[in-house]
Amino acid sequence: MIRLDTPDPFGIYSNPVGHWFVVVIAMLLLAFVLITATAYVVFFERIALGWMQRRPGPNRVGPGGFLQLAADGVKGLFKEGFAPVGVDRVLFVVAPGIAVASVLLGWAVIPVGIWGSITYWISDLNIGILLVLAVSSMNVYAIMLGGWASNNKYSLLGGMRAAAQLISYEMAMGLSLVPVFLIVGSLRLQDIVGFTVHWGPYSGPIPLLLLAPVSFLIYLVAAVAETNRAPFDLPEAEQELIGGFLTEYSGFRFFMFYLAEYLGVLTQSTLIALLFFGGWYLPLIPGAIALFIKVVLLVFIFIWLRGTLPRLRYDMLMRLGWKALLPLGIANVLVTSILVVLLS
Amino acid sequence: MIAAAQVTYTAAQAWSDLAQIGPIVAVTVALLVAVVVDLLLPRGLRGPVVTVIAIVGLVSALAIAAYRLVNGYGGPAYFRFVSGDAFALFFEMLFALIGVLAVIVSSSYVRRRGLYEAELQVLTLAAIVGMMSLAAAGSLVTVFLGLELLSIALYVSCGYNRIELPSQESAAKYLIIGGFASAFVLYGMALIYGATGTTVLSDIATRVTSDSAGNPLLLLGVLLMGVGFAFKVSAAPFHMWTPDVYQGAPLPVTAFMSVATKAAAFAMILRVFNYGLGHLGPEWQVLLAFTAAASMVVGNLMAIVQASLKRMLAYSGVAHAGYILVGVLAGGRAGVAAVLFYLFGYVFMNFGAFAVVSTLSGPAGDGDLYEDLNGLAYRNPTLGVLMSVFMLSLAGFPPMVGFFGKVFLFTAGISAGWTWLVVLAVLTSVVSVYYYFRVLFHVWSPLPEAPVRFAFGPVRGPVTVVLLAGVFAVALGPLSGFLLQVGLNGAAPLLSGR
Amino acid sequence: MGPATIVFWLASAVALAGGLGVVLFKEPIRNVLSLVLVMLSLAVLFLLLSAQFVFAVQVIVYAGAVMVLFLFVITLLGPVREQGTVRLPWQIFISAVVIAAFAGFLVAMLRGVSYRTPDAADPIFGSVQSIGVGLFTDYLFPFELTSILLLVAAVGC
Secondary structure, three states: OOEEOOOOOOOOOOOHHHHHHHHHHHHHHHHHHHHHHHHHHHHHHHHHHHHHOOOOOOOOOOHHHOOHHHHHHHHHHHOOOOOOOOOOHHHHHHHHHHHHHHHHHHHHOOOEEEEOOEEEEOOOOOOOHHHHHHHHOOHHHHHHHHHHHOOOHHHHHHHHHHHHHHHHHHHHHHHHHHHHHHHHOOOOHHHHHOOEEEEOOEEEEOOHHHOOHHHHHHHHHHHHHHOOOOOOOOOOOHHHHOOHHHOOOOHHHHHHHHHHHHHHHHHHHHHHHHHHOOOOOOOOOOHHHHHHHHHHHHHHHHHHHHHHOOOOOHHHHHHHHHHHHHHHHHHHHHHHHHHHHHHO | OOOOOOOOOOHHHHHHHHHHOHHHHHHHHHHHHHHHHHHHOOHHHHHHHHHHHHHHHHHHHHHHHHHHHHOOOOOEEOOOOEEOOHHHHHHHHHHHHHHHHHHHHHHHHHHHHOOOOHHHHHHHHHHHHHHHHHHHEOEHHHHHHHHHHHHHHHHHHHOOOOOOHHHHHHHHHHHHHHHHHHHHHHHHHHHHHHHHOOOEHHHHHHHOOHHHHHOHHHHHHHHHHHHHHHHHOOOOOOOOHHHHHHHHOOHHHHHHHHHHHHHHHHHHHHHHHHHHOHHHHHHHHHHHHHHHHHHHHHHHHHHHOOOEHHHHHHHHHHHHHHHHHHHHHHOHHHHHHHHHHHHHHHHHHHHHHHHHHHHOOEOOEOOOEHHHHOOHHHHOHHHHHHHHHHHHHHHOOOOOHHHHHHHHHHHHHHHOOOHHHHHHHHHHHHHHHHHHHHHHHHHOOOOOOOOOOOOOOOOHHHHHHHHHHHHHHHHOOOOHHHHHHHHHHHHHHHHHOO | OOHHHHHHHHHHHHHHHHHHHHHHOOOHHHHHHHHHHHHHHHHHHHHHOOOHHHHHHHHHHHHHHHHHHHHHHHHOOOOOOOOOOOOOOOHHHHHHHHHHHHHHHHHHHHOOOOOOOOOOOOOOOOOHHHHHHHHHOOOHHHHHHHHHHHHHHHHHO
8 A cells, every 4th residue: 555654645555446546646757757767868878878887978969968858769669569580479578578567666665765754665575675585586587588588699608697697696695685674673675764873972874884894895896696697697798699588589579678687777776875874864955955965876786887897707707696695684684683683 | 553463482491492392403414414524625535434424323313312211301392282192203313324234235246236325315304303203293293304315315315326327217207297196195295284274283183083984084094094004114015116216216226215114104194093083093094904915915916026125125114114014004103112112123124135135236236136146145144144033033033023913913913803804914914924934945045156236345334234133123022021012112202192 | 445455366367377278379578478477476476475575586586687688588599489299189178177077186185274373464564674683593504504405507507
């Protein structure tokens, strides 16, 4: 159920018809905001990458290239959706849909602080962030099925890489969050954001980054791997796999994969902001703007990583996942739980 | 925000629970230490060190079990999910003993066959942990986990000699059939849980009364679990996997699972059927009586025509499962005690026989044909004599433990009214004399003119084991009164709950 | 019929359809995807029973990890169909008879069965807290046994 965390203004929540009306409006609004924001994430990335690589970046369409994304979107929508011979028709079409759905579904439990004590969320589940992890792990099906259905060996290799990558990083990702749960004592994102400490004179919210720095590092690496972004973009790997699972995709279906990737970046940045940076709490600044600033900075980190680090080799990626992040994550859980018991 | 549930589990309780499962803990610790040591040591040292660790762990488990058995037994632990009662301790001692024997035999075997040593011992330890948990189980959850633990460890062990096709075949067959059987067991357990609302056996025992016999959920559950259990004890008509799996698996693994899995599976049947579902006796007894009769007939007849010793012993195992089921059917103090007695004796005679066969294997393969035994009595008199002892015991000749075991089983069966089954059992044991004596014929035949396929390598370990098993098989005959008393003690916890 | 009932029937129908798909599809990849469908609809059923944590774990572990490994192997097979040449001619008939007999047996046994009324649930039933506390008190022994089971499976492969 959708709730703004305020007293029921016009008795609208208790009225079933009014309630459904609010639900539909709010969900549509969320989808609209997200997809628009995604477009600007893409724009932001192209500008920032251009800046890092000392080239202009998009500057032709609109003032400062501002409408480039609109032009790309229109182009993507109207291009022919070409499917080569021998593809598995059903799966070829379904895969991009799964990609977008798996990223959007996570927003069911992600809360957004707006102003003062007004918060927006769709569903308040006890498992909270586990739901996000669960649905975002479905993303790998999109890549694997897309890669398989394309009937192209480069696509297939891309799909296999995605599967191996997911298996290697899912564990580290889950483990990195355990210290956060241990400290906060809840899996609900609302509780994690609202975590407060009472340290001597200071009493108030604190970014969990200070209490669980190792968790943040592991989660950041795993989140980059989860979104298949450089330096973990092995499933695409233009140079070796000529685009990997995307090789045979074009037009609207390609566009959907593209959307899913940047939506994923946005989702993960928001999650990291909520988990480790205190969400919408920033002194003197209203909630929505505070969250916006944090998300933009985190999106910039994603872009920065892409602009700076070369792609890892396949075996290096597996080694990093299983031999570095996983043991580190286990040690992190152990140390944190000992500290939590000692200090409580 | 949801309030956290209150935890009420004190340190004192934790220690007492841990003591209740002392033997399981000892083996588990050995298992964990072995895994770590295997990673740290240089390659040449791993095998011997892990073997020593395994033996130390098993012997200490044996000591703990014996100590607890002498100094009064425990009861339910860990919220009744496991139990440290006399029944559990009896089986824990049994499994620890088999474990020591198996570890020694396989250490020598893998060296002769040029296989890695450490992993096999680790898997054996894991299987023993599963078996002990199974025997100590106080809940269907523990039963299932123990069953899976022992099965998974044995699936891998069966395929341990993975460059050989028969070993692979054995592992694959066992995995598929075993998975199938586990699914049956699990489905049956789910139905029982649905009917009673609990997985704890003592609660099931109180909630299932004789007038719940009309509950179809319970009946289906019993049927499905019975089928799964029959798979696991390799009773006919669910025995088809047994010869193939036994033949392909490395010999020490075959020896170990032929006795230990059988004992563990019977412990499980006794716990679940005789104790948990005791009031449904008439229902599962029909099922098991049919299985017992089929096993005795099929096992004994099929054993006659086998050319391979492993296959012959596999079918003989099917037949013995049939005999033991007579005791399970008889139930009560006498029946359960007879089952425990028979299992204890059977372990040594059957393991001993397999251990003798395992000494015949070399780098070229396993010597498991009757002809490979030719002149054994002259090539190695100790082994020859002891092989004869095992065969006579399996056939049930008077001074041996096998004879007393059968006597106890059959008298319990007759006094419980299963006369037709006992008559069938006696008739089929007469048939079995034929194939056991065929082994004796080859053992005592004159030395063959042609060179033997398998010369003896360094087999001091197995010979020790064979000697030990032989001593047990002979000595337990005169000591049968004492062992029966231990069995009666072990049977008591299964009967007091109702 | 409340919304929960509708969801139950929908999820059950999808689960059954997925189960049939696992058996009936000829292409291995469709079999695997049907199995994913079964896992996901089972997850929905868990959610209906207010077992939120089990729902999440079902999706993450079964649908998200285990089935991905299945798919990993199956995709290597390429777009091939199962070759149906080894089937015996009368196999379909025999299996249909056996299936009908077993189904009839199940229906006959389960007709008119009186199900237990479920025990009253805790207010925190199904939450992460109750599962965590359960794992370390009531279910401690099975929990630890499971960890050894997984360790052995890892040693074995």
